Amino acid sequence: MSKFSQPSSQQASLAMRDDQRAIAEAIARSWRRCMVKGVDEQAPAQDQIITAQELAQRLEKNRLLLTHAEPEMLTLSEQIAHTRSLVILTDNDGVILRTKSDGIEENTIRASLLPGASWSEEHRGTNAIGTALVERSPISVQGAEHFMAYHHSLSCSAVPIFAANNQLVATLDVSNDYSAPQQHTLALVKMAAQMVENRLFHATATGEIGVHFHARPEFIGTLWEGLALFDAQGQLQAINRSGQFQFGLPLDEDVLSVRQVQFEEVFDESWSAFKQRCLSTDLLFPLHLRNGARLFARVSSKATLISSRPAVAVPRESAASLALLDSGDPQLKLAIAQVKQVLNREIPILVLGETGAGKELFSRAIHDASTRRDKPFIAVNCAALPEGLIEAELFGYEEGAYTGAKRKGNVGKIQQADGGTLFLDEIGDMPLSLQARLLRVLQERCITPLGSSKSVPVNFMLVSATNQKLKDKVAVGEFRSDLYYRINGLTVQLPALRQRQDLQPLIRMILQVEQAGEAHISDEVMALFSRHPWPGNVRQLHNVLRTAVALADGAVIGLQHLTQDFLDELECVAAVMVETIPAGLTLKAQSDEAVRLAMQQQAGNISAVARQLGMSRNTLYRRLKALNLG
Incomplete structure (x- = not known):
């Protein structure tokens, strides 16, 4: 174990307790709002679904949001595959625009989780989507924490999404059955929402010169970097949320709509000196705020900013x-x-x-x-x-x-x-x-x-x-x-991951893509990766590593940083392979036999078989068709 692991774990634990305390206080405030507004906690939920024409208008209005959210919703859906969860994107009124399903049960009020349904606090009482919009912060609402009894069967985690200059535009939510709560869900939704925010910022913000900065140099170029865009005279044109936080600017208002902010108001250096010193280099350099705090930074021109706007999920x-x-x-x-x-x-x-x-x-x-x-x-x-x-x-x-x-x-x-x-x-x-x-x-x-x-x-x-x-x-x-x-x-x-001979170099490459090239994976986890059949292939490996890096927070990646769903998947596949599949078969034959045996064990229940084998239902259908079982 790395000598740096313990402090990082303590910091993560303290941060988690702070988050839980903040969420509890936010839920209490929401309940008070609901009581003041006279929301009936015992009334059946009113399905507040807008007309098809109104939904089409909202979809058109939010076309840019949908374009940049789609890849991250897909990635998030893959990260929580086989948990019977629903990934939900809403607009800034809490109206559902798009969903991605993983078999959420009918008794979790599926009809209320369709595009066009409103989940504002006014219509639904305390709930993750509506409360996240009011509080402008991430929140999980579990079971009876929902104000209306009708929603007590739900477990929901929602994160607000902001466009350039702090404009609240959406929420991203994962909802599932309260009887099957998922650890780490809110952390995964936060990460996906941050990706969407970054995409929107790059797509809409304008400026001549971009300053990328963070107190820790290894965070520059990652999801968490601050990014401020200035015009040719040094006036701040746009800034992302991470940048606002590091500058000490309020996160609950659009600062730039109120007043002009010049470079010298934020940094302890003149604009002309900054340009002369920094625009000729691509290297990181120290930069001090007016309060004396030191950051690390790099600069980019307008052309670089435009060309780096992401079009797909992979950088x-x-x-x-x-x-x-x-x-x-x-x-x-x-x-x-x-x-x-x-x-x-x-x-x-x-x-x-x-x-x-x-x-x-x-x-x-x-x-x-x-x-x-x-x-x-x-x-x-x-x-x-x-x-x-x-x-x-x-x-x-x-x-x-x-x-x-x-x-x-x-x-x-x-x-x-x-x-x-x-x-x-x-x-x-x-x-x-x-x-x-x-x-x-x-x-x-x-x-x-x-x-x-x-x-x-x-x-x-x-x-x-x-x-x-x-x-x-x-x-x-x-x-x-x-x-x-x-x-x-x-x-x-292209070979399947289970057929490839370059697992360790591939893992190093993915960690580099995730800006975590210095991350260390324990021998126990690497051994587990080596014997896993990876039904989701490289995409599954990438998702597992991305989640583990986020949960490890700088510590050595161990078993505790792998989701329970992934560990259960390995255990199920290993049990089938070891106990019932004859030795001496090729990997392909073993995989095919695992599908046949799982179909027998689960009496043909497609959802149960997919969960046991750790693959999506669509993939399973294709495998069954190839084996003449579908």
Whole structure:
């Protein structure tokens, strides 16, 4: 154990007690508000669901929020997989905009947790979403802490989300059955909400020069850095929440809407001296506040700020080149070598691999290694979009093309990729009707938006990905053979994590991506990682490490920093493998046999089997289909 571990654990324990005390006080204040307002704690909940038209208007108003929250909601959903929880995003009124479900039970008032439902304190009494909005701080509300008895079956953790300059725009919440509370849920929601805030800040804040700072130099470049944007004269234009806290600015108001703040008011240095000293270096340097406190900082120009705005959940620098993905596995090394041979030759690439094996990250690396690296990388998940919307998303539409269309129309994903790369993930799930339209685009290199008679020329590199056997789909008429040969210029296979020979280098790489390159993993945890079957592949490993780094807070990562769900998953899979699976089988055969045995043990209950094997239901369905069991 590191000599620094004990102080860090003590600090974490004290912080946790402070958080619990603050939450208890916030709940007490909320109950008093509810009693003053006359909320009936025994009344059945009124389902306060807005109309479909009102919901569509709110979705349009919050389009930017939804765009930047979607990747973090997906990551959060994967982190709490198999806990029967619901990830919820609301607007600043507490109206649910979007959810991601993991099998939350009907008796947890699922009807009240649908998009369009209001969870303000006025409508629901004390609850995580509504109370977080009023208190403007993270909160967990468990069981009978809810003011209304109707909600006592729920366990909820919500965190407010702020845009640039302290504007409260949303909450992110995880709700589940109170009978199955989840340790660490609020910490995970905080981390996801911080990611969303950072994305929104980069997407909306403007300034000529950015100052990235923190009292601890290792935190610069992470989720927790302060970021202040100044104009050319040194006037503060925008600042994120972490920066406000470090500056000592109030977190309950938009300071910049009240008065102008100059660089010299915050830092103990003139603006001209600062520019002369710092704009010529990318290195960290000390910077003092007016109160004498020392920070560490680096600067970035307006161009750097714009180019670093995140478009996907993985930081752009982590996918800067194919070389960075080569951590020693022979099969992955072969895939990288094959791609390099065809790069920049207008040859479409098809990436094969299981869910979570890193197909999008690999495809992003292809883009970043190409001559198109400075142009857009546009990713479309063909399995995630409803069939009725995917055509409009891909091809765009003109004004009035269909009911609910945006007033000025919309540019489709294919046109957005002009000059860059179009990444079609899960292309095997694309409807047949759209396959014909996509084939025409690939042949003619032009698109026609819905409702338009004009063709628009497009030029892009095509990278597709799937976890399915497209040849089999072609054979049964579910995928067009002409489209298959059009997208299959080069096929590369990414290995599943359980097949890779580079686990330790991969872990070091992920820790570097998480800005935790100095983090140390105990031998016990590393041994556990080595024997885990990783049904969620690299994505699951990344989520496990990200959570462990956050919970360890600088200490050596031990078993206590792994979620109980992950440990239970290992125990279940190990029990099946050790007790009932014959020795001498290949890893693939062992995995297949584990699925068969789990189906028998759980009498075909898909949710129970997925929990036992530690995989999503969608992945399980695909495995069952491949084994002719579904």
